[in-house]
Each structure stands twice: as C-alpha cells, then as structure tokens.
Amino acid sequence: MAAHIEVRNLRKVFQFGSSKRGLLALSEVNFAIKPGEFVCILGPSGCGKSTILNILGGLDATYEGEVLVDGVSLSSTPSQKRRIGYIFQEPRLLPWRSVLRNITFALESVGHPRSAARETAQSFINLVGLTGFEHHYPYQLSGGMQQRTSIARAFAVDPDILYMDEPFSSLDEITARSLREELLEIWRKTHKTILFVTHNSMEATFLSDRIFLMTRRPGRIYEEVTVDLPRPRALDDPRLFALNNRIVTNFLSTIGELRGARGA
Amino acid sequence: MRADVREAAGAHLEIVETQAMARSTVIMGRSLAKVASAILIVLVWWLLALTLSPDVLPGPLPTFRVFWNNLITGQLHTHFFATMIRVGLGFLFAMLLGILAGTIMGLYQRVELVADLWVMVALTIPGLCYTFLSFMWFGLNEAAAIIAISITVFPSITINMWEGVKDIDSRLIDMSKTFQASPLRRFFQVIIPQILPYILAASRFGLGLIWKVTVLIELIGMGDGVGYMLNFWFQVYDMRQVLAWTLFFTIIMLVIELGILKQVENRIFAWRPRIKV
Numbered sequence: 001m002a003a004h005i006e007v008r009n010l011r012k013v014f015q016f017g018s019s020k021r022g023l024l025a026l027s028e029v030n031f032a033i034k035p036g037e038f039v040c041i042l043g044p045s046g047c048g049k050s051t052i053l054n055i056l057g058g059l060d061a062t063y064e065g066e067v068l069v070d071g072v073s074l075s076s077t078p079s080q081k082r083r084i085g086y087i088f089q090e091p092r093l094l095p096w097r098s099v100l101r102n103i104t105f106a107l108e109s110v111g112h113p114r115s116a117a118r119e120t121a122q123s124f125i126n127l128v129g130l131t132g133f134e135h136h137y138p139y140q141l142s143g144g145m146q147q148r149t150s151i152a153r154a155f156a157v158d159p160d161i162l163y164m165d166e167p168f169s170s171l172d173e174i175t176a177r178s179l180r181e182e183l184l185e186i187w188r189k190t191h192k193t194i195l196f197v198t199h200n201s202m203e204a205t206f207l208s209d210r211i212f213l214m215t216r217r218p219g220r221i222y223e224e225v226t227v228d229l230p231r232p233r234a235l236d237d238p239r240l241f242a243l244n245n246r247i248v249t250n251f252l253s254t255i256g257e258l259r260g261a262r263g264a
Numbered sequence: 265m266r267a268d269v270r271e272a273a274g275a276h277l278e279i280v281e282t283q284a285m286a287r288s289t290v291i292m293g294r295s296l297a298k299v300a301s302a303i304l305i306v307l308v309w310w311l312l313a314l315t316l317s318p319d320v321l322p323g324p325l326p327t328f329r330v331f332w333n334n335l336i337t338g339q340l341h342t343h344f345f346a347t348m349i350r351v352g353l354g355f356l357f358a359m360l361l362g363i364l365a366g367t368i369m370g371l372y373q374r375v376e377l378v379a380d381l382w383v384m385v386a387l388t389i390p391g392l393c394y395t396f397l398s399f400m401w402f403g404l405n406e407a408a409a410i411i412a413i414s415i416t417v418f419p420s421i422t423i424n425m426w427e428g429v430k431d432i433d434s435r436l437i438d439m440s441k442t443f444q445a446s447p448l449r450r451f452f453q454v455i456i457p458q459i460l461p462y463i464l465a466a467s468r469f470g471l472g473l474i475w476k477v478t479v480l481i482e483l484i485g486m487g488d489g490v491g492y493m494l495n496f497w498f499q500v501y502d503m504r505q506v507l508a509w510t511l512f513f514t515i516i517m518l519v520i521e522l523g524i525l526k527q528v529e530n531r532i533f534a535w536r537p538r539i540k541v
C-alpha cells in the first residue's frame with residue numbers, strides 16, 4: 001500500500017538568533033505511515049517529538065529533507081489543500097468563544113458554511129460527551145473537558161490525518177483512560193491516519209499499531225515496534241504488559257549504550 | 265466508550281438551584297447603592313454649605329439654579345459642544361497614533377529597542393508643556409489645541425497597545441493555522457479579540473486623561489469651551505458658576521464612562537471569569 005505520510009532524511013537545526021551556531025534537534029528521521037494506521041512516536045522529553053509534528057503539521061517550514069503526504073511534497077502543497085487535525089498538548093481553545101463556537105471556528109476556517117457548521121459541531125460535541133456544555137466558555141470547563149473540546153474540534157473538520165501531541169499528558173490517569181478509549185472508538189469508526197506523540201510507553205502500547213522509538217537529542221528513530229495485539233485491547237492484558245516491559249528495557253539499554261558510547 | 269468510564273470522567277450537566285441571588289437582583293442592589301451614595305454626596309454638600317458663606321461654598325440648590333439658567337440660555341450647549349469636538353477629535357487622533365505606534369513596537373523588536381525610550385520621554389513630559397509648545401508653534405487655534413490634546417494622550421495609549429500586541433498568544437495563531445484559517449479570519453477572530461481588552465483599557469484611560477487636558481488647554485488658549493468658561497467665572501469670582509460648570513462636566517464624564525464604556529466592556533468580556541475581590 002502506498003504510504004500516506006513519508007518522511008525522508010528529515011533534519012532540523014534551530015538557529016540561535018542570527019549567529020551561525022545552532023541546535024541540532026532532529027537528525028536523519030525516516031519513516032512511513034500507511035493510510036488508516038495508528039502510529040505512536042515515543043521518546044524522552046526534548047528529543048524532538050513536537051518538532052516533528054510541527055513540521056508535518058505545516059507550522060514549521062524550515063527543515064532539511066523531504067516530507068511527502070500522499071506522495072506529494074509538503075512544501076509544494078498549498079496550505080489550503082491540507083486536511084489535518086492537530087491536537088496540541090494544551091487545549092488551545094479560543095477563550096472568548098463557547099465550546100460550540102470553538103468548533104465552528106475550525107469548521108468555518110476549513111470552509112464549511114455557517115449553518116452546517118453548527119450542526120456538525122453539535123454532533124461532535126455529543127460524540128465526546130459534552131452535550132449540555134455547548135454554550136460554556138473554556139474557563140467554565142475542567143481540563144479534561146477542554147481537551148475533549150479540542151479533540152472534537154480536530155475530528156469535526158474531517159481531516160485525512162490527525163496529529164496529536166501528548167494530548168493526555170496533563171490529565172489525571174482516569175480522565176486520560178476514558179479519553180484514550182474514546183479516541184480509539186472514534187478512530188475505529190472513522191479510520192483516520194493518526195500520528196500520536198507520547199512519552200508514556202504504556203499509552204503507546206495500548207493505542208498504536210506501530211511505535212517509533214526515538215533517541216535523545218539529536219532525535220532519531222532507532223527502532224519500530226509493531227504491536228500486533230487484537231483490538232479492543234484491555235489495559236490489564238498481560239501481553240500488553242510484556243510488550244511494554246520489552247520497550248522500556250530496550251529503551252533503557254539503548255539510552256545506556258548511547259551514554260556509554262558518549263562517555264568513552 | 266464504556267459507560268462506567270464516561271461516568272468516571274464526570275461530564276454531566278446538572279442544573280441545581282443555588283443560594284446565590286439572581287443576577288438582576290444583584291444589579292438592582294448595586295444601582296440602589298450607587299444612587300444612595302450620590303444622594304449622600306449632595307447631602308454632605310448641603311450641610312457644609314449651611315455652615316459656610318455662599319461665596320465659599322454655595323448650596324446644591326443655588327448651584328443647580330445657575331446650571332439651569334445656563335442650560336436655557338443656550339450657553340451650556342455652545343461651550344459644551346466646542347469641548348466635545350476637541351475631546352472627540354483629540355481622542356480619535358490619539359487612538360489612531362497610539363494603536364499604530366504600539367502595534368509596530370509590539371511586532372518589531374528593533375523598533376521597540378529604539379522607540380521605548382521615546383515613549384517614556386513622551387509620557388513624562390507634562391501635558392502643559394505640549395500645550396505651550398503647540399500654541400507657540402501653530403498659533404492659538406483649534407488645530408493647535410487638538411494637536412496638543414492628541415500628543416499628550418497618545419503615549420499612554422501606545423504603551424497599552426504595545427503590551428497588548430506583545431501578549432498575543434502565538435499558540436492560538438498556530439492552532440488557527442492548522443485549520444487553514446485565512447489571514448483575514450486569523451486577524452479578526454484570533455488576533456483582534458486578544459488585543460481588544462487592551463484597546464478598551466487604553467480608551468478608558470485615554471478618555472479620563474483627555475477631559476482634563478482639554479479643559480486645561482481651553483483655559484490657556486481658547487475662546488470657548490468648558491475650560492474657558494470655568495476660567496472666566498473664576499476671574500469674576502463667581503463660585504456658583506464655577507461649581508455649576510464643574511458639576512455638569514463631571515456628570516457628563518461619568519455618564520460616558522459608566523453608561524457607555526463600562527457597558528461595552530461587560531458585553532464584550534462575558535467570556536472572562538468574573539474576578540471577585
């Protein structure tokens with residue numbers, strides 16, 4: 001099957017002001033994601049996960065290497081043609097707009113007519129369990145409810161690809177669990193391609209078809225783990241635990257090796 | 265999603281009766297308090313006037329009679345109108361200049377680096393100096409007065425706008441970009457709402473300042489306006505007239521401040537949590 005997203009030799013240097021020095025955030029990132037696949041990027045803090053998503057999401061255009069979406073280079077695709085949903089680490093809602101109007105903002109931005117936008121927004125509000133809170137402002141919602149709004153907003157625009165940057169990391173475990181299940185349920189129904197960033201290996205194992213493991217800075221994907229466990233998965237499935245342990249051990253040894261190599 | 269999980273997440277809306285008073289009751293209570301405090305001021309004034317000679321402090325009633333006389337002879341309209349034009353135009357130019365300068369300073373670090381000293385200097389120079397300079401350069405005319413008013417007020421508006429533009433949350437702009445929001449939509453629906461509180465704060469502050477400056481300028485170099493009349497009655501030592509004009513002017517200012525600006529603010533900022541002190 002043709003890849004939905006393909007990244008070749010992606011390199012990213014953050015320049016320090018106007019000086020010649022810079023910080024190498026990503027070196028040699030390569031991967032391909034199939035349509036409808038759920039992929040997690042797992043790596044330690046500061047390894048460049050958000051940097052990758054920012055580039056793929058079109059928020060950062062200064063990189064080296066190639067990013068292909070449906071075989072077309074991202075840099076040559078006009079931004080209006082991209083149909084993506086982006087869920088940030090924080091909800092990033094417009095504080096002066098109600099839940100409903102935050103979602104219609106996104107819908108109208110991608111070109112839905114106003115009247116249709118309201119209806120679509122309402123159905124996605126119902127989907128994430130926020131019925132009755134349509135006219136609440138963000139400050140009147142809990143953190144989890146704000147994050148649900150941002151999930152509803154991303155799904156409502158009917159994107160081809162969803163980028164999610166640690167969307168549950170600031171929530172308590174119980175809320176996070178419920179939202180993960182909710183996410184899988186929506187994914188099962190819609191079969192979007194999802195690229196999900198996390199530093200929680202259990203979350204990655206529970207959610208994804210494949211996991212990309214990243215090294216510390218400069219970030220690089222050093223291994224891909226296929227999670228071929230049947231869905232729906234149960235959190236207390238011993239196979240999930242086993243796989244999770246393997247990933248953690250693998251990760252620690254790799255980081256250790258890298259450390260050792262650096263120290264030598 | 266499993267029902268028990270949804271339950272745990274607690275997304276239920278329950279309407280419950282609260283002990284809090286209805287909003288309308290609260291508002292009515294507040295208005296009553298305002299009226300009572302206004303009556304109290306007049307009462308104190310009246311009592312003070314009883315003990316003092318009318319040359320020092322005329323009572324509310326004689327003052328009001330003078331005010332009424334000014335009103336029916338048309339004197340009030342003429343001078344009030346002249347002042348309002350100056351206030352209005354001065355405010356308009358100060359806002360335009362301040363918003364422009366503040367926005368540029370907020371957007372471009374290099375401009376900020378150079379201009380922040382200028383703004384500080386401009387803010388420090390007393391309005392009186394601008395007035396004299398303006399009258400000496402441009403003559404004792406309407407344009408000079410309006411220039412002086414604008415220049416006096418514009419630094420503080422610039423500072424407000426500058427802060428506002430620097431405070432724009434670029435994360436929200438990024439968010440809107442991922443949804444392909446057009447630049448126009450981004451400007452009107454993401455950027456403007458973020459600066460609006462600063463613009464409003466700037467206009468309230470600016471207006472408060474501009475009244476005072478305008479009266480001063482009229483007193484120095486104009487042949488009409490509220491400031492001119494105040495000075496005129498001061499020269500002939502008519503305490504009732506001085507009080508009547510002051511009172512009139514204060515009431516108009518309050519009406520604009522509380523009746524218009526405050527209402528606009530309440531309406532625009534319904535999305536902000538009410539801060540209880």
Ligand SMILES: Nc1ncnc2c1ncn2[C@@H]1O[C@H](COP(=O)(O)OP(=O)(O)OP(=O)(O)O)[C@@H](O)[C@H]1O
Nearest residue numbers: 014023025044045046047048049050051052199217
């Ligand atoms: N705008 C920037 N300017 C300079 N350096 C940056 C910038 N953004 C990120 N970096 C650097 O790039 C590296 C990767 O950052 P990134 O935000 O991608 O990490 P991350 O993997 O998402 O980490 P976390 O899990 O903590 O969110 C970091 O070391 C950071 O210092």
Ligand SMILES: [Mg+2]
Nearest residue numbers: 049050051165
């Ligand atoms: Mg990050």
